[in-house]
Amino acid sequence: MNSKTQTTDTRKDRKPALVPKLRFPEFREAGDWTTETLGSLVTISTQKVGSNTCIPMSITSGVGLVSQQEKFGRIIAGNSYKNYLLLKQNDFAYNKSATKEYPEGFIALYVGSELAAVPNSIFTCFRVKGLSSAPQYLNYLFLGNLHGQWLRNFIEVGARAHGSLSINERDLLALPVPLPKGERSLAEQQKIADCLISLDELIVTQDRKVDTLKKHKKGLMQQLFPREEETQPRMRFPEFQNAGQWEETILGKMGELINGLTYSPDDVRESGLLVLRSSNVKNGEIALDDCVFVDPAIKGANLSQPNDILICVRNGSKALIGKSALIPRDMPLCTHGAFMTIFRAQAPQFVFQLFQTAKYQKQVAGDLGATINSINGRQLLKYKFIVPKSAEQQRIADCLTSLDALITAQTQKLETLKNHKKGLMRQLFPFMTVVEA
Template sequence: MNKKEKATSFPRLRFPQFQNYGAINFKNGNHIFEPISDRNHNSDLPVLAITQEHGAIPRELIDYNVTVTDKSIESYKVVQKGDFIISLRSFQGGIEYSMFRGICSPAYIILRKKMPINELYYKYYFKTGKFIQELNKNIEGIRDGKMVSYSQFSSLLLPMPDIKEQQKIADCLSSLDDLITAEDKKLEALKKHKKGLMQKLFPAEGETVPEWRFPEFRGSGEWEKKTLGQLGELVSGLTYSPDDIRESGLLVLRSSNIKNNRICLEDNVYVRADIKGANLSLPNDILICVRNGSKTLIGKNAIIPENMPLCTHGAFMTVFRTKKAKFVFQLLQTDAYEKQVKADLGATINSINGTKLKKYVFYLPKDPKEQQKIADFLSCLDTLITAQAEKIEFLRDHKKGLMQDLFPSIRR
């Protein structure tokens, strides 16, 4: 772009009071931000973790177990509230914002405003798809472990609307964040409520009867001990190669298809329909993740609902097939199940052995009617939890759409 050219643009959405403000100008990154290398501290500030999910946040506030020596901390840079940080993963998730004063590794580039701006406006802009696309467009070698340099950031053109418009957009998106946070708390409260009820409705460790029982089943005697293998059968998953993958065909369910203990069809893989070795997954099968790089996903499960497309499941998954699907699914949400999964994984193993899985022990009522009563009761809570989770997903999608439309794209 030569000196006579000027980058301007109009956003797709604009608040009424700014409709007559004209096109939004763009300025180079180094016109708005400067790099900061302030090491003037006594190592008494909190060490910040630079994350894509939380931005820059004190390590003690999240599960971030990395130890550093006192000597290395001396070289750490001071981060002020309102600063931005370029990280090694910025090419994937944008530039991070800090709401905290602290220190961070000298490997990161800290950006501080050079002129009056609304920091929150840029906090949201730096997370938009259009910014990340611009960040990646002409920068080579980032995926080889190189970080975006200040020089490369300086070449980027950033929108510079009137400060009042910046404030309005920031307020809009911040209020939406507040709403999402409130709805997240409701979801966590529902999950906690269900967990508390389950601890009462299922026998505690070492007990054979639960603390709470529905009136019609009081005095029905002790629950009976059963292994998972006595309640149904396991169906092994499909091993396939990249050459088998198609744009459509037979759906392969994987760990990414389990979200909040329900089947989610957002990240799908298909293989050729005539592939050999595929065991079809059926409605009311319980899909279980038995192997994964992340231990937190191992053991997660969901019931395959009706109206599913023709599907199988991958080799890192298994299916438990039973006539008591609704009740067994609730057994797989209990503390007893979670404890047995953790015992199998240990310190290094990242998988559940199918033979051991069938030997997992549970206590359940002898009367099928009591099993059904418990399953129906807890399923009602699951319906509320699912509805709340879907509401949050809708709000997040709405926010994502707003972020794409409220910020302009460059037009030269």
């Protein structure tokens, strides 16, 4: 073997240094990271509740441990309660049930100060040994699914025992955990955890702000539109206090329906005429992260216009029937599929808000029945509403549309924070080099 081949082989076998892309200034000269097995950092906890008084817990994937009372509205532990595994503050609970986001199971950190407990049938519990590692640091590794990347090498597809994944504890404890080296390891771990905890607090605050705005809009709509069996709203804008009674009308007198396009897989193209489907309606807005295109010259396509209201009228999921979104002015050339319809209204913003009311939702639910997953267009045009004169319609629409814009802006800010956290975690942890079996 010549020297050139030897050099090439040496480079091929050399593993990259284990170091995150981003480090805090005070740790940049602290050297490369290392890996330790999870088993060297934690110990399995098998202590059962017995005669202790504990809070029975359940788990929500991606969220963490929540009390059974909060999740189910009652405690479901029953007679098995005394055999539950006991949890103390900063203990971990590994739920061996597969979910979409965590197919190898979810590991949650218990942060409560009171004793808690989880079912011993589907949970493995463990706690950090002394000061071997910072629990919050490990928690963020598990939220990033470090354990799942490792355990998928050992879990047989479909291997389940009593509804849970068949996981060998030895395989779990063999998980390589990336850690900073040296005497300042714990300090760097905690610095990383504190940074992400602060970001999580911002996300929670922003999420509450969005939720508050949505609740405010819901309450406002209950005041601005007549309630069931009522013919007048509870609240009117000052300039319309003496504008006369609202009157009942049907949807068909407020606009027209535009039928959707029937197309086949052979008609689909990489680009061209966008076909809007149910997946393009999200939270009352048009989303373009899942697009289908057809030839612009296809026959039977009715082009959408700005302020058309896109409605889902047929779908495998009943929950999507009746969902709607306004076509914005900056949309690319588009039409809509046969399972959708367009309502082209004289007062589109007002009608769109009507579609968010309980009266509309009740009429949609009444049409679906036990087995029907569609709304008939002729029936949709017969939906009844109590409405004011056009000037008051526009005033209501303007108010609610500006509130929608505020909700959208705050929701986008929330998504930006979440994406920032994901990107930050990818830089703070050297993930992918430590999970190969």
